[in-house]
Amino acid sequence: MMLSDRAQVWWIVPPGQRMRHAITESPGARPAGDRVPALCAAEVKIPYETWPASREPRSRAITDRCPECEQRVDERLELDADLVVRVWDS
Numbered sequence: 001m002m003l004s005d006r007a008q009v010w011w012i013v014p015p016g017q018r019m020r021h022a023i024t025e026s027p028g029a030r031p032a033g034d035r036v037p038a039l040c041a042a043e044v045k046i047p048y049e050t051w052p053a054s055r056e057p058r059s060r061a062i063t064d065r066c067p068e069c070e071q072r073v074d075e076r077l078e079l080d081a082d083l084v085v086r087v088w089d090s
């Protein structure tokens with residue numbers, strides 16, 4: 001299997017939210033603000049990928065994870081040990 005074919009999951013903090021949701025698309029592949037389905041079936045917006053260099057993104061401090069997304073990620077990991085799980089902004 002090629003590396004680019006490996007399934008990925010990204011933990012993102014949608015703008016205005018205080019909790020991470022998991023999505024299967026690379027956030028960098030979409031314009032910020034685009035709506036994508038999270039694993040919990042909620043619709044979330046892609047966060048902005050650049051911040052003022054002088055400021056830490058506030059979302060970086062957010063470690064709370066949507067429990068339903070977390071369960072879905074666990075299920076996927078059980079089926080696919082090669083699943084790549086990433087945190088978008090840290």
Ligand SMILES: [Zn+2]
Binds near residue numbers: 038039040042067069
């Ligand atoms: Zn979620």
